[in-house]
Amino acid sequence: xxxxxxxxxxxxxxxxxxxxxxxxxxxxxxxxxxxxxxxxxxxxxxxxxxxxxxxxxxxxxxxxxxxxxxxxxxxxxxxxxxxxxxxxxxxxxxxxxxxxxxxxxxxxxxxxxxxxxxxxxxxxxxxxxxxxxxxxxxxxxxxxxxxxxxxxxxxxxxxxxxxxxxxxxxxxxxxxxxxxxxxxxxxxxxxxxxxxxxxxxxxxxxxxxxxxxxxxxxxxxxxxxxxxxxxx
Amino acid sequence: xxxxxxxxxxxxxxxxxxxxxxxxxxxxxxxxxxxxxxxxxxxxxxxxxxxxxxxxxxxxxxxxxxxxxxxxxxxxxxxxxxxxxxxxxxxxxxxxxxxxxxxxxxxxxxxxxxxxxxxxxxxxxxxxxxxxxxxxxxxxxxxxxxxxxxxxxxxxxxxxxxxxxxxxxxxxxxxxxxxxxxxxxxxxxxxxxxxxxxxxxxxxxxxxxxxxxxxxxxxxxxxxxxxxxxxxxxxxxxxxxxxxxxxxxxxxxxxxxxxxxxxxxxxxxxxxxxxxxxxxxxxxxxxxxxxxxxxxxxxxxxxxxxxxxxxxxxxxxxxxxxxxxxxxxxxxxxxxxxxxxxxxxxxxxxxxxxxxxxxxxxxxxxxxxxxxxxxxxxxxxxxxxxxxxxxxxxxxxxxxxxxxxxxxxxxxxxxxxxxxxxxxxxxxxxxxxxxxxxxxxxxxxxxxxxxxxxxxxxxxxxxxxxxxxxxxxxxxxxxxxxxxxxxxxxxxxxxxxxxxxxxxxxxxxxxxxxxxxxxxxxxxxxxxxxxxxxxxxxxxxxxxxxxxxxxxxxxxxxxxxxxxxxxxxxxxxxxxxxxxxxxxxxxxxxxxxxxxxxxxxxxxxxxxxxxxxxxxxxxxxxxxxx
Numbered sequence: 001x002x003x004x005x006x007x008x009x010x011x012x013x014x015x016x017x018x019x020x021x022x023x024x025x026x027x028x029x030x031x032x033x034x035x036x037x038x039x040x041x042x043x044x045x046x047x048x049x050x051x052x053x054x055x056x057x058x059x060x061x062x063x064x065x066x067x068x069x070x071x072x073x074x075x076x077x078x079x080x081x082x083x084x085x086x087x088x089x090x091x092x093x094x095x096x097x098x099x100x101x102x103x104x105x106x107x108x109x110x111x112x113x114x115x116x117x118x119x120x121x122x123x124x125x126x127x128x129x130x131x132x133x134x135x136x137x138x139x140x141x142x143x144x145x146x147x148x149x150x151x152x153x154x155x156x157x158x159x160x161x162x163x164x165x166x167x168x169x170x171x172x173x174x175x176x177x178x179x180x181x182x183x184x185x186x187x188x189x190x191x192x193x194x195x196x197x198x199x200x201x202x203x204x205x206x207x208x209x210x211x212x213x214x215x216x217x218x219x220x221x222x223x224x225x226x227x228x229x230x231x232x
Numbered sequence: 233x234x235x236x237x238x239x240x241x242x243x244x245x246x247x248x249x250x251x252x253x254x255x256x257x258x259x260x261x262x263x264x265x266x267x268x269x270x271x272x273x274x275x276x277x278x279x280x281x282x283x284x285x286x287x288x289x290x291x292x293x294x295x296x297x298x299x300x301x302x303x304x305x306x307x308x309x310x311x312x313x314x315x316x317x318x319x320x321x322x323x324x325x326x327x328x329x330x331x332x333x334x335x336x337x338x339x340x341x342x343x344x345x346x347x348x349x350x351x352x353x354x355x356x357x358x359x360x361x362x363x364x365x366x367x368x369x370x371x372x373x374x375x376x377x378x379x380x381x382x383x384x385x386x387x388x389x390x391x392x393x394x395x396x397x398x399x400x401x402x403x404x405x406x407x408x409x410x411x412x413x414x415x416x417x418x419x420x421x422x423x424x425x426x427x428x429x430x431x432x433x434x435x436x437x438x439x440x441x442x443x444x445x446x447x448x449x450x451x452x453x454x455x456x457x458x459x460x461x462x463x464x465x466x467x468x469x470x471x472x473x474x475x476x477x478x479x480x481x482x483x484x485x486x487x488x489x490x491x492x493x494x495x496x497x498x499x500x501x502x503x504x505x506x507x508x509x510x511x512x513x514x515x516x517x518x519x520x521x522x523x524x525x526x527x528x529x530x531x532x533x534x535x536x537x538x539x540x541x542x543x544x545x546x547x548x549x550x551x552x553x554x555x556x557x558x559x560x561x562x563x564x565x566x567x568x569x570x571x572x573x574x575x576x577x578x579x580x581x582x583x584x585x586x587x588x589x590x591x592x593x594x595x596x597x598x599x600x601x602x603x604x605x606x607x608x609x610x611x612x613x614x615x616x617x618x619x620x621x622x623x624x625x626x627x628x629x630x631x632x633x634x635x636x637x638x639x640x641x642x643x644x645x646x647x648x649x650x651x652x653x654x655x656x657x658x659x660x661x662x663x664x665x666x667x668x669x670x671x672x673x674x675x676x677x678x679x680x681x682x683x684x685x686x687x688x689x690x691x692x693x694x695x696x697x698x699x700x701x702x703x704x705x706x707x708x709x710x711x712x713x714x715x716x717x718x719x720x721x722x723x724x725x726x727x728x729x730x731x732x733x734x735x736x737x738x739x740x741x742x743x744x745x746x747x748x749x750x751x752x753x754x755x756x757x758x759x760x761x762x763x764x765x766x767x768x769x770x771x772x773x774x775x776x777x778x779x780x781x782x783x784x785x786x787x788x789x790x791x792x793x794x795x796x797x798x799x800x801x802x803x804x805x806x807x808x809x810x811x812x813x814x815x816x817x818x819x820x821x822x823x824x825x826x827x828x829x830x831x832x833x834x835x836x837x838x839x840x841x842x843x844x845x846x847x848x849x850x851x852x853x854x855x856x857x858x
Contacts, residue, residue, distance in 0.1 A: 049800075061798075086795050091764075168585060173755070173764070174757075180281055183280055
């Protein structure tokens with residue numbers, strides 16, 4: 001029995017390994033599906049919902065749904081593109097994102113997706129909630145204005161015992177991702193940098209260095225998000 | 233203190249998946265979970281302090297700040313509000329001198345508001361130190377606070393007589409009334425307890441049991457309606473070291489209280505249903521997940537389990553059947569509506585936040601501790617016992633062709649006889665209203681806030697526009713001939729919550745706003761959509777109610793309601809239903825509020841906005857273009 005299968009995304013034939021998710025298979029076949037919470041190597045959680053696609057007229061998250069032979073997936077339709085745009089807008093209005101003053105500008109996936117989906121004025125009113133910046137740890141600060149609760153830091157930044165440096169606090173609109181105070185005191189340099197790196201936005205910032213790479217020359221300044229996948 | 237924490241941890245084998253139980257014991261012992269305790273738990277359980285706090289801060293009934301000696305959790309569900317919640321709340325505050333959300337300075341009284349506690353037929357109700365107080369009035373609230381100040385025990389604060397049936401059992405001792413209004417095949421007292429386990433199941437093979445349940449077409453009674461036989465069949469075929477049967481007794485949909493009544497009067501059927509399910513699927517672990525609000529039943533239910541163990545109805549070789557080993561424990565929840573969703577319930581049982589899982593895999597494939605897990609509703613399991621006793625053919629004589637058997641409806645709101653009605657599937661809304669003695673009805677909420685708001689007046693609705701068409705697949709059809717609509721899987725499927733509103737009620741301001749607040753409060757926050765949109769939509773509704781809305785706002789709400797449908801779980805997907813359903817069936821109420829039917833929002837009236845300043849400085853406002 002072969003360990004590959006074929007299915008379609010927007011009519012394009014995709015060859016996938018069995019057990020892969022739709023998102024992984026799409027990426028390998030040059031089809032870009034946006035995602036903010038998925039992270040290679042860790043179990044997906046499907047919390048940003050931006051990778052939603054339609055299968056049999058039902059919305060499914062492509063980061064959690066395994067491929068199946070013959071499946072027909074809708075992804076780049078007008079309806080789904082607008083849905084993705086609305087989720088980007090939702091994340092913008094529910095936080096306080098001021099790109100020009102953000103250390104992650106140009107390396108920020110939310111910003112890059114905003115450009116890709118041509119977000120202009122969000123359809124939703126801004127909430128302008130008052131949120132904190134927590135900077136008590138020696139190496140990292142956590143800017144709650146920018147956090148999109150993607151859980152990447154929670155899933156990837158752990159100590160040798162598997163204890164998590166980051167965890168949720170509260171629920172619903174009051175949900176926050178917070179750093180463990182005790183553990184933040186002893187985090188290694190390497191892990192602290194990884195935490196900043198893994199954050200899709202500018203919510204986790206490594207202290208002491210700022211703007212060492214000038215804005216305008218950063219990752220998505222040169223290559224719009226998704227373009228590398230699509231040219232492969 | 234350290235010793236006590238150690239003892240608690242050891243009781244649960246220092247197992248982080250039992251964190252909910254551990255935290256309950258800490259709450260009982262110390263009244264709250266201190267920073268010191270969190271450090272101790274973190275060290276021994278080998279999870280970070282932030283992870284311990286993650287679980288604590290998710291649940292309503294855990295606290296990392298000191299709570300009071302007497303903690304009053306007053307229920308703010310819609311029927312409670314219709315019956316004087318605000319006055320009762322005020323009386324509590326005035327008499328105690330404490331505002332809700334706070335603890336008095338002397339640490340004696342804490343006042344909190346909480347979501348539906350399953351007492352909609354006798355609200356406003358409150359939980360005070362795990363005891364339930366029903367039918368509260370301002371007078372009773374004042375008496376309670378006076379009693380607390382006099383140093384009375386919680387038991388002494390209840391001067392009402394005990395309720396009926398098992399509510400008066402010494403282990404319950406509660407003033408709750410069952411309010412059973414109509415009985416049929418499930419709520420039938422004419423049977424011998426546990427006779428199916430004692431005399432019948434050994435006559436059937438596990439496969440035959442599944443076959444009977446499949447033939448009866450029993451479907452999940454929690455609301456989703458998944459075929460029970462199929463679930464058992466899937467579960468029985470999944471490989472796993474253990475197999476788990478979970479009874480979902482976390483009924484949290486505002487307006488339902490049927491599980492409360494079943495667990496009070498017929499819990500033997502529920503436990504027996506679990507035993508039958510275990511026999512059919514070769515499961516060896518059983519858990520009943522009991523919502524925290526029903527903690528007053530815990531001892532009583534445990535006594536029933538003890539009876540079963542003593543009579544070989546649980547344990548090893550149940551009733552002499554070789555290799556049939558199965559036991560049940562009760563897992564107490566901690567106050568979170570979302571835990572009624574089966575995968576969130578499992579997460580909670582593993583000591584975590586009640587955050588729904590992505591599917592696939594489904595719980596029957598990988599559930600509790602990754603074992604194949606079958607989660608069934610209280611009513612489903614009890615029904616299964618009747619089916620095995622009397623056969624599928626007998627069961628098929630009840631209900632309609634697509635919905636067999638009976639359904640318990642929890643009826644509350646504006647009617648003379650709120651309570652539990654066991655009806656055959658296929659009963660119409662009109663019949664239900666007549667049974668309950670409802671007059672002057674304006675609207676009926678079927679299926680709780682996540683369900684449908686039915687307009688019994690049959691107003692001409694606007695289902696012809698494109699936007700309206702979109703909503704059809706979601707099962708939220710605008711109601712025509714609403715009176716004749718039927719409670720059934722093909723028309724209006726429901727977990728059984730029926731809330732009635734008469735013509736004096738302000739549907740948008742009182743009902744829809746209350747439901748939206750509920751979803752905002754109870755969202756786990758994981759999905760970007762459900763975390764943010766209900767609040768944004770509620771603000772928009774508020775704008776309309778306050779007379780600042782324009783027609784476009786109504787269309788915006790309908791459009792935004794589509795976005796939320798991509799959320800992971802049922803709560804998220806239905807969190808906009810109060811607004812969507814009321815636009816579909818009560819659009820005229822929105823249009824009455826919308827400003828002069830304008831299409832655009834001109835934000836403010838210049839002349840009005842500056843009039844106060846003008847009069848202050850004695851200047852006149854002159855329109856240059858007039």
